[in-house]
Amino acid sequence: MVSEPNFTTPSPGGGCPPVGIQLEGVILPPVLTIDVILGLVGNLVALWIFCFKLKAWNPNIIFLFNLVIADFLALVSLPLRIDALLRGHWVFGDGMCRINLFLMFSNRTASIALMTVVAIYRYFKVVHPHHRFNRMTKRQAVFVSVFVWLLVITPRVPMLAYNHMKGSKNKTQCFFFTSYKEASRAIIILVGMHRILTVMEFILPMAMLLFCSIRISMFLKERRMGKPGKMRKAMRVCAAIVMVFMVCFLPTTVTTIGVWVIRSYRPWDCTAFYTFTQLTIVSLGLNFLNSALDPIVYVFSSSMFRKALVDAMKLVSSEGWLGSALERGRLTSDI
Template sequence: MPPVYTVNVILGLLGNIVALWIFCFKLKTWNPNHLFLFNLVIADFMALFSVPLRVDSLIRGHWVFEDVLCRINLFLMFANCSASIALMTVVAIYRYFRVVHPHYRFTRMTKRQAAFVLVFVWLLVISHRVPILAYNYIKDSGNNTQCFFFTPHILLLHHSILMVLMVLEFIFPLAILLFCSIRISSFLKERQMGKPDKVRKAMRVCAAIVAVFTMCFLPSTVVTIMWVICSYRSWDCAATNTIVLLSHVSLGLNFLNSALDPIVYVFSSSMFRKALLSALPLHHALRPEHRQEHAFS
């Protein structure tokens, strides 16, 4: 897993630094969708800052940092997961209303109103993740000290509730994403029969968001369910170790979300896409008189 985590960090940093640069210096105008995507970048950096400590503990085979860093590390990981899910859901809902119900008041949201939505989202995300900071997740076993949230010795009701919330925060957003994607696709098929390219493009956008969401968060949800079952019954060491291994893999896929989110930015915002293309060296190398010829090559 350390090589996988390291690749995720490298790709995530490259993609999100470019995204941050485009948002801060290349976008001339901002709209609510850009604010939502910009906050998704912030959520990704929360995970990217926490991964190096996790990589170090996996390479060493044990946790060498203090209890405080263990709590902060777990808080950042799970807060990133919740924030990414919530913000991707908000982006999908906003896109749904913009396409299917363009005359609704929600589609005429101002940047100030979008900021209030974001404050609500972050308060919702942090409120049920802050309790993670209140518990000790260090498990001492001789020279094999570990920092891990899902362990059989944690049987507190609070943690069981958090596990259930983790499952629910995946199921409901996934249902919303699927609904928005299906409705957008069917609406465009009905209204844009003469523009099949536009329909296919919109369907690719929806498919990209749902695919990234499912690939990155479904495995961790399945592992969470396994830990809930494990907490209420006696499992042998081999089965428990298997779940621990699956937990590391699912965390790797969670971190992969930070590397794949820039793809969502490109698909979800035409202005972001144009700003990215204008910043590429190839775009500047093409002289205006050659761009039309290049477009047909």
């Protein structure tokens, strides 16, 4: 058990002292290492299939490909974070600190936005098959993807403009929210914007995902389309995305709200602030688990991807259990 630090009471100058590295220094390195290994394996396979095995792309594939790019941006940021946690301090300088934080938080937003687009695309395919949205061209899908990236990056750009380093020499830390006392007014505003985004970018897409899932289920039941097995297959896309959302992003949202409430209504309670801030940082490990789980979304979201994966597995072993399992679950066409 990690001992309780001595800086959980307000300092004479007001505000709570920096949090530093305690609990996250023990838990995060192995968790992030697993995230990197699983994420790289899954996404390298996905990238190989997208680039070399898919002969024809559709809007859904374009959205999924952008999700792979978002995952890689996150994965390249993690080794530096793992190194800093193992050392106990940050050695890569202010510039890399800014870029690292920018990539970390941009990935979360990009993954959420792109998974939501995939779910909405499936919703229109099933519930509104004649809607003009379903006649989207590949060029239009690229424009949608670019718009999503601009929407994701714009609110995070200010993170690159400010110094997030704390401490000096062999005690430097690179964290976005570690104290009240040392923060300038600009940083306080930036952190406030970050917390609002963290909460809203979970709640709004989650509501849209639940709406899409419920409407797809109701539509198929009302129309009695196909067999129960077909209904389950149509629901797997939204179910897979909802699962990733709940596992990877709900903990960070809850702990961020906790820090927000304490900062606003109990600024003297440094013990609670320390606890929730530590939990917020630790929950980042689950945030990056989405890079390892996203390949599940690819499999459930596209029969083209699934068929290409099955064919690739057959090259390895035509009798392999994984290839056989995927072959049995393959859909003949995208809904």
